[in-house]
Structures are given as structure tokens and as C-alpha cells.
Amino acid sequence: MSATDPTATVEDGPDLKVEERGRVLVMTMDRPAARNAMSLAMAQQIADALDLLDSRPDLSVGVITGAGGTFCAGMDLKGFARGEIPVVEGRGFAGLVKQPPRKPLIAAVEGYALAGGFEIVLSCDLVVASREAKFGLPEVKRGLTAAAGGLLRLQHRVPYHLAMDLVLTGRMWPAPEAAEVHLVNRLADAGGALDAALALADEVAANAPLALAASKQVLVQSVDWPLAEKFERQEAFVDPIRRSADAQEGARAFVEKRSPEWTGS
Structure with a gap:
């Protein structure tokens, strides 16, 4: 340095x-x-x-x-x-x-x-x-x-x-x-x-902020996770995203053919 x-x-x-x-x-x-x-x-x-x-x-x-x-x-x-x-x-x-x-x-x-x-x-x-x-x-x-x-x-x-x-x-x-x-x-x-x-x-x-942060964390942290534990351990990051308001908004925006309005929640 x-x-x-x-x-x-x-x-x-x-x-x-x-x-x-x-x-x-x-x-x-x-x-x-x-x-x-x-x-x-x-x-x-x-x-x-x-x-x-x-x-x-x-x-x-x-x-x-x-x-x-x-x-x-x-x-x-x-x-x-x-x-x-x-x-x-x-x-x-x-x-x-x-x-x-x-x-x-x-x-x-x-x-x-x-x-x-x-x-x-x-x-x-x-x-x-x-x-x-x-x-x-x-x-x-x-x-x-x-x-x-x-x-x-x-x-x-x-x-x-x-x-x-x-x-x-x-x-x-x-x-x-x-x-x-x-x-x-x-x-x-x-x-x-x-x-x-x-x-x-x-x-x-332009993408969902919670999904961005969670995706980064899984990519960074999963490098040394044991193979048998990878899917289970990523759930701590990705399951809250599935339950988020932004996930619902992303689905609605897709169906309604419009740009999503993310709230970060």
C-alpha cells in the first residue's frame, strides 16, 4: 500500500x-x-x-x-x-x-x-x-x-x-x-x-437495490462455502428478497409492461 x-x-x-x-x-x-x-x-x-x-x-x-x-x-x-x-x-x-x-x-x-x-x-x-x-x-x-x-x-x-x-x-x-x-x-x-x-x-x-446488495454478498461470501452448504447458506441473503415489496413491484411492473418503481423495501 x-x-x-x-x-x-x-x-x-x-x-x-x-x-x-x-x-x-x-x-x-x-x-x-x-x-x-x-x-x-x-x-x-x-x-x-x-x-x-x-x-x-x-x-x-x-x-x-x-x-x-x-x-x-x-x-x-x-x-x-x-x-x-x-x-x-x-x-x-x-x-x-x-x-x-x-x-x-x-x-x-x-x-x-x-x-x-x-x-x-x-x-x-x-x-x-x-x-x-x-x-x-x-x-x-x-x-x-x-x-x-x-x-x-x-x-x-x-x-x-x-x-x-x-x-x-x-x-x-x-x-x-x-x-x-x-x-x-x-x-x-x-x-x-x-x-x-x-x-x-x-x-x-435501474435494478432492485435490495436484490443488488444481496446478489453481491452471495457472490463474495460463497467463494469458500462448502459445496453441500451453498444453497442453504444463500437463503439467509435471498429469502428476504423474495419476500420484499420490491419483488412484488418487479412482478407487477413486468405484467403491466412498465418500469418498476423501487423503494428498497
């Missing part, structure tokens, strides 16, 4: 901008002079925004991006030198990587997503990137390890030998190559990642 920019500085004002766009919560890491290196303040603000996303029934999807043409360069080393570690209790580095939100989260990547920045991306459920974006876990070049989820998640997102290549060499990885192995869901022209991510978010948010 180390940064690649040792000159990162703390700037005035909030480190994170939060905006609601319909059912989508947009979080913009806003420290462009420091290539959006992760500060303790920004980590806490991300954690607070994710709490908001999960608590509001009128919000279905989150989008996280970076200002100034860069996603995130990793940890703010100047803050680290002052004794600040951008970790939030319970949520981990960036207020995110240890405990992502219950609801779907989309990364919109321009420029570099390096070290902890790439680990933020790996914590997201969908990834949209500029064709010029680059990912990387350069920690081994600095005598460190990608301990904010890079070592834990990358091998489950891409083939094993590719994960080893990226971790052990610390090389830059262009977004088009990431798209070839489906780590990136959609590519955009330079400067267009956020707009493409918002279009994807709107597509997701």
Missing part, C-alpha cells in the same frame, strides 16, 4: 468530494497535487461515504474515482513520515479494502492506480478504465509488500501466473491488457472513464 510519490502534501479542504447522482453516490479522491495519494483524512472520509451508501435505501451503487487525471498513487508517504497511517478501524486501508460496502462499487480509473491505488480498484466490484490507464503493485521495488489486499485479491481476479508476474516484478500493467483478462469491465477514451462508469452505474442502479 506504499505510495509512489514521496512529495505528497496535505491540501486544504476535504480530501474527498461526494456527490449524489440519482441512485448513484460518486466519491472523488481530490488531492491532485499529490496524485491522490491516500491520506488519513481521505481514508476516514471514504469510510464515512461508504457508510452513507450502505445506510441509504435511495442509493444503490457507488462510484470511486480520482481528480486531476490520476486515480490514486497509493499511501501518502509524507503523512506516513508524520506517523499517519491511512487505515480506518474495521475498514482497513483507504477506509475500504478490508470491508468494502454491501452495495456494488465501481472504480473509474484515469492515469495511474498504483500500490494502494490498485488495491482500492481490487476492492471494487466493477472497473471502468481509460485506455491510457495503468495499474501496478510496485511494493517489492521498495522493499515492501502489497498488504492492503493486493496479495489476497489479485490471484482471484486474474490467472495465477499473471498475478505472480505483476506482484514479483512490480511492473506497470496497461488497462487494455487488464481488459483482456476481464479485470477491467469497460474501456473508455482518455478522460472518459467517469462518464463510462456513470453509464454503467445507471445500468446497475
Whole structure:
């Protein structure tokens, strides 16, 4: 989770901008002079925004991006030198990587997503990137390890030998190559990642919010469930959805040939 920019500085004002766009919560890491290196303040603000996303029934999807043409360069080393570690209790580095939100989260990547920045991306459920974006876990070049989820998640997102290549060499990885192995869901022209991510978010948010969150949780948590228990254990997530008002509304809307009006209940 180390940064690649040792000159990162703390700037005035909030480190994170939060905006609601319909059912989508947009979080913009806003420290462009420091290539959006992760500060303790920004980590806490991300954690607070994710709490908001999960608590509001009128919000279905989150989008996280970076200002100034860069996603995130990793940890703010100047803050680290002052004794600040951008970790939030319970949520981990960036207020995110240890405990992502219950609801779907989309990364919109321009420029570099390096070290902890790439680990933020790996914590997201969908990834949209500029064709010029680059990912990387350069920690081994600095005598460190990608301990904010890079070592834990990358091998489950891409083939094993590719994960080893990226971790052990610390090389830059262009977004088009990431798209070839489906780590990136959609590519955009330079400067267009956020707009493409918002279009994807709107597509997701058109669906029932309770069903979205439950579907994500089953996909994430069922990975290590014993085969004989999988169907039984998913019932805790999916049975309440069958009983929900939104399930009834979805059926009525289908019969009446209209768009459903979700209430999140």
C-alpha cells in the first residue's frame, strides 16, 4: 500500500468530494497535487461515504474515482513520515479494502492506480478504465509488500501466473491488457472513464437495490462455502428478497409492461 510519490502534501479542504447522482453516490479522491495519494483524512472520509451508501435505501451503487487525471498513487508517504497511517478501524486501508460496502462499487480509473491505488480498484466490484490507464503493485521495488489486499485479491481476479508476474516484478500493467483478462469491465477514451462508469452505474442502479446488495454478498461470501452448504447458506441473503415489496413491484411492473418503481423495501 506504499505510495509512489514521496512529495505528497496535505491540501486544504476535504480530501474527498461526494456527490449524489440519482441512485448513484460518486466519491472523488481530490488531492491532485499529490496524485491522490491516500491520506488519513481521505481514508476516514471514504469510510464515512461508504457508510452513507450502505445506510441509504435511495442509493444503490457507488462510484470511486480520482481528480486531476490520476486515480490514486497509493499511501501518502509524507503523512506516513508524520506517523499517519491511512487505515480506518474495521475498514482497513483507504477506509475500504478490508470491508468494502454491501452495495456494488465501481472504480473509474484515469492515469495511474498504483500500490494502494490498485488495491482500492481490487476492492471494487466493477472497473471502468481509460485506455491510457495503468495499474501496478510496485511494493517489492521498495522493499515492501502489497498488504492492503493486493496479495489476497489479485490471484482471484486474474490467472495465477499473471498475478505472480505483476506482484514479483512490480511492473506497470496497461488497462487494455487488464481488459483482456476481464479485470477491467469497460474501456473508455482518455478522460472518459467517469462518464463510462456513470453509464454503467445507471445500468446497475435501474435494478432492485435490495436484490443488488444481496446478489453481491452471495457472490463474495460463497467463494469458500462448502459445496453441500451453498444453497442453504444463500437463503439467509435471498429469502428476504423474495419476500420484499420490491419483488412484488418487479412482478407487477413486468405484467403491466412498465418500469418498476423501487423503494428498497
